Amino acid sequence: MTQTSDRPERTRIERYDPASIEPRWQARWDELGLYRTNLADARNRYYLLTMYPYPSGDLHIGHWYIKTPTDAIARYQRMHGRNVFLPIGFDAFGLPAENAAIKNKINPRDWTMKNIENMRRQLRSMGATFDWDSEVVTSDPDYYRWNQWFFLQFLKAGLAYRQKSAVDWCPNDGTLAREQVEGVDRRCWRCGAKVEKRDLDQWYLRVTKYADELLDFSEIEFPDPVRVMQTNWIGRSEGGEIVFTTAPSAHHPGGEELRVFTTRPDTLFGATFMVLAPEHPLVGALTAPERREEVEAYVAAAAAKTEIDRLSTDRDKTGVPIGADAINPVNGERIPIFVADYVLAGYGTGAIMAVPAHDERDFEFAVRFELPIRRVVATPGQEGAAVDGAYVAHSADEILVNSGPFSGLAADEGGRRIVADLEARGLGRSAVTYRLRDWLISRQRYWGTPIPVIHCPVDGIVPVPEEDLPVRLPDTVDYGGSGVNPLTRDEQFLNVSCPVCGGPAKRETDTMDTFIDSSWYWYRYLSPHRQDAPIDDDMVEGWTPVEQYTGGAEHAVMHLLYAREWTKMMRDIGLVQQNEPWRRVFNQGQILGTDGERMSKSRGNTVDPDDLVSKYGADTVRLFLMFMGPWDQGGPWTTTGIEGVHRFLRRVWTLALDPAGMEPGDPDAGRLPAGQSRDAAEAAIRSAAHRTLRDVTEDYEGFRFNTMVAKLMELTNVLYRYRGSEVAGGAAWDEAIRLVLLMLAPAAPHVTEELWSRRLAGAGEAWSSIHVARWPEVDPAAVAEATREVPVQVNGKLRDRVVVPTGISDAELERQVLAAPKVVAALAGRTPARVVVAGGGRLVNLVVRD
RNA sequence: GCCGGAGUGGCGGAACGGUUUACGCGGCAGUCUCAAACACUGCUGAGGGCAACCUCAUGUGGGUUCGAGUCCCACCUCCGGCACCA
Incomplete structure (x- = not known):
């Protein structure tokens, strides 16, 4: 054993300090425009869409849980040479802004824009690769004017109509669509208030027309539960x-x-x-x-x-x-x-x-x-x-x-x-x-898209002429009181002259369901500033349907159904050719509060990622969220285990910068395990690295981020065994470190970029971002192993393991198995009635009868 | 009631019908340190045995199979959705 005094001095390396690394690289990526997508080139496109957030003001850990793996997918695909488009925007209309306005006497627009400002900052702190140039804010007149334009087209096509009937009515949100009423006790999906019935004249979209078509899921890949829920909801x-x-x-x-x-x-x-x-x-x-x-x-x-x-x-x-x-x-x-x-x-x-x-x-x-x-x-x-x-x-x-x-x-x-x-x-x-009903889109609220029609005592319902769009929301309005549309109290908004007869008339004061905003926003991302049309035909042709959509399953029969309906309506008025908006949808689980309840500002159980980021760094938080469990599962929030993930990143840091270092007190430091030769050690390292690469690649493809991280941890554990030994820092080691960095780059972008840049500098090479490096190839020769351990069972119970050469025949395997001492003991003189060599020699089961 | 999904260590969770419990947390022991923290190494499902080992464990009870966490049948519990839809 090496004596303490003989040990080489432990190398002093710089400590892993995310706070000094992360903002620097974020700024650099931004400067270089690394994630600005060249939309003009759709040849190798990968449109990755994640549900845009409601700007409640604070990004909580639940948002990170949704966005972080999505960003990892984007980076992973980019490393495969795909031209990835990962846009972001804000679902900016809706009730909370109006409530805040009433409560704090501020303008909903100001409240919303201030929140968006803060959320942009927080989203950037994740180190996510959003293309901010394509951002869409739905409360912007440049966006909602197109809601109005769509509405007019649908009206012309007979897809929108007005009807008086008994409707579900929430004291806060006004009328609701059928699917926005939840549970046995019939509560509003958004505010939880008890819903009543009222007889009202309301606007509808004729989505029941598509009932049969909506039951056909052949062009859209949904998770099974969503497909089942939609099928049941349509209820043929x-x-x-x-x-x-x-x-x-x-x-x-x-x-x-x-x-x-x-x-x-x-x-x-x-x-x-x-x-x-x-x-x-x-x-x-x-x-x-x-x-x-x-x-x-x-x-x-x-x-x-x-x-x-x-x-x-x-x-x-x-x-x-x-x-x-x-x-x-x-x-x-x-x-x-x-x-x-x-x-x-x-x-x-x-x-x-x-x-x-x-x-x-x-x-x-x-x-x-x-x-x-x-x-x-x-x-x-x-x-x-x-x-x-x-x-x-x-x-x-x-x-x-x-x-x-x-x-x-x-x-x-x-x-x-x-x-x-x-x-x-x-x-x-x-x-x-069918059980499916037409979509009731009228809402008696201020902060939404005004429905562009005029009620004339002479001409009846008159659509607002297209050239008069947008029908703008007034900046301020009297929200006070209940049961009356706020817009009704704004005389300037309300009173207009009829476009047909010129006589005095009144505007419609209902606004649209905000689910309309979210029914087409990914088309707008492709040309957010276009003034003459809602969408750009060439862009839509080149980039949609969206390749992959990620978001919560809570919208199974709302957003995920409305958007399908809307796409079919767009198709029927000749705007798009596609039948479905997205090719594949993945539902991540939901992070609940520590109380097990849905995280929301009103419950006060939200977890602020900023604190965690300042303590551990964004990379650790990202990785921890991926490591917690399967992405589609979610669960109550707990920080138990975040230390382990942070420790893992420190270990990667140490392996990359200090391969030769020895830990004081490690008696094996500097030695190869169990008398292994140098060649055998290098082969073992290569084998571990390439096996990990093979498995990690599969995990990324299947969105199995938890096992992806686990496998990288295993690889670093292997490398740690060789740290300080004669192979540490050698060719095999170096390749393994390179692979670890590349494999980890999509998940922990900052620390890998930092270590990558130091590698390049150390090798005298010019800097190039790890995030544009190509994903490595598995070397089949490295993965292959000379020997293999075969478990041996007697009557299905494990009794021994034998190590045999890889290419061995079943007969030879059987011979060696029967000669193994423990097997002989377990057989106790009996002759197996049957020998099962399972799975191409992966396991042997000996069947004996007493 | 109907339709989905899930029950695996103290905890989060791994596991093409083939070595159950990977990886991590927590715990225990040790090294380093004046000490602590960090770090590092080892152990850690339950029960039994000085030991090599043995027995039992994937919600419960059956079954199929050489072999079942995985497939089939019946049930229990939890989560989500629907709820007088004719």
Whole structure:
């Protein structure tokens, strides 16, 4: 053992000090314009899009969790020679600015722009390679004027329309689209307030037109859960639309059509009553005089009920008969008509045929109102059994019973025949219904895009002429009070002359849902300053669809669906050729507060990355966020473990600058492990480095950053074993260090750039950024190893490991395995009944019987 | 209730049907130091044994397989989405 006094003096190297490295390189990259994308050249494009942030004022650690790996992907792709475009912008319209304005008596624009200023600084501190030249701020009139322009085109194309109906209404945000109402207790997705119903004239986009097309995901690669959620949200149901007619009565001649939608036309003979939604248009006309008072009271009560009461499934079914009958077109049977609020006006036709034997809700209603329950579908032996609950299960052998001429047919075949029969008589057809609704885009707020129409008492709704765009938001407005659009209080904004007749008219004071802003911003990134058109055809042609989009899954049926719809609308008015906005979408997980709740300023559980950056440096924070776990997983925030990542970077620093250094107290310092030869040591180093390169490359490709970091840690652990030995600083070592720096560069850009520049300087070479260096190639010869360790199992239990030459035959492997001492002991004289050599000789399992 | 996803050491998490527990944190011991911090080295799933070793462990119970964390069936728990959608 080496004596302390004999040890060479420990080399003093400069300490790893991120604070002195990071700002310097950030400034340098900026100066050189290293990340300004040449958009004119789309040949080798890689459009990498990350969801633009809302400028709440502070970038928290959650933003870093989203953006940091995205930046690593950008750098990785750039090292593969791709022309990477990674733009950034701000989702600048929205409620928080308006609230801040009300609370602090400041202008929403000033508040927003000040926040953006701060967030730009924080985003730069990440060392991310955003192309700031392409920045988009959606509250800028240069941006939102195009929202208005799109709206006018859609209006012309019949894709936008105005309609009065009962809508979801949030006391803070105003009206909401259907998907912006969340949970059983129906709260606003953004502010959490309870949502009410109001009858309002509102603007819609006709997105239901695309329902079927939206179910086709062949041109967009979504994570499975998002695809499933969108599919469920669109909710395609196949079935039949069947025409019942009203029966004549003392008060009514009858003969009116009552259409119902059903997914179970096979159960038509089991319909024993019919239910209309309280809002159904024929309720008033069909109600018998003696029932009128009760029915009107019921309808009024239903209207007054909150949505949550109305939709609660555990509530007892209610309803009243309207004193009229309907005639079942298939058998001429008269069945009573009820009005009941378990039938929704907005789905299907707002009316159902009720088949209590085969629908749980109808069953419950029938029991309560003592209505007949008739089984019409049965499995063999079940035909005569009492119906004590709705039979809704399906089995292959079920047949129709009590169904007239269709009795005895298999249920699915019978259903088809019943529809065909009705269709021939003009009383039915197969039909498809969707859950998806049109997109309600009107909002009663100030800080959004004004909807560019004018209400004229003479000409009605008049679109603002395109040459008058943008309809600008006034700088200040009176936000006070609630329930009234702030813009309505601005006389100057409100009063205009009608573009058609010139007479006095009023502007629309609703503004657009901010999800419109985010439905096309990546197109605008490509030509943010263009004045004559929203997008640049050549740029869009060359650069889109976006290659890769990264962001949170919380937008699965909102932003990620709206943007698909919007793209199809753009396509249909001839603006783009593509069907989908992006090729691939990846959802990273969400970082929660230490309390396990979603991180938000209002909860006060946000974590400020600035403190961590000043303590450990941006590289450590970046790497830690990647190392925590799989990127799509997220989880509660904790700093446990950040020291380990920081230590890793220090070790890289030490290996690169001080290969010969020895640690005081390390008895093995200066020696090769276990009598290894110099050649063997160098081969081992090369092998480890190239294996790591192979694995790390795969990890980057699959966005598996946690294991990518782990593998680099393993490699540095290997190198540490050779530090101070005779091979440290040699050719193999040097190559390994070079590979470590290149592999780590996308994740920890500053420290690798620093070490890279010192390497180049040390070798007398001219400086060139590591971030434009080419990604290294794996040397297959280095990866190959001469020997291999093969685990040996007896009856599936590990008993020994044998080391054999790599190219060995199975027979020879088997011979060596059977000769291994521990194997002999474990066999205890028994002869294996079977020898399994698995996976091309990766493992041997000996099967013995007792 | 329906549709997704997940349950692996004290913790975050690894693991083409093939050596479970990589990597990191934490813990223990040691070296260095006047001392501490840093750094470095080693150990660290549970139980048993002086030991070489043995037994048991991937939410629970079955199954398929030479071999199951991984595949199949039934269940439990947690997270996300939907919720009277006919």
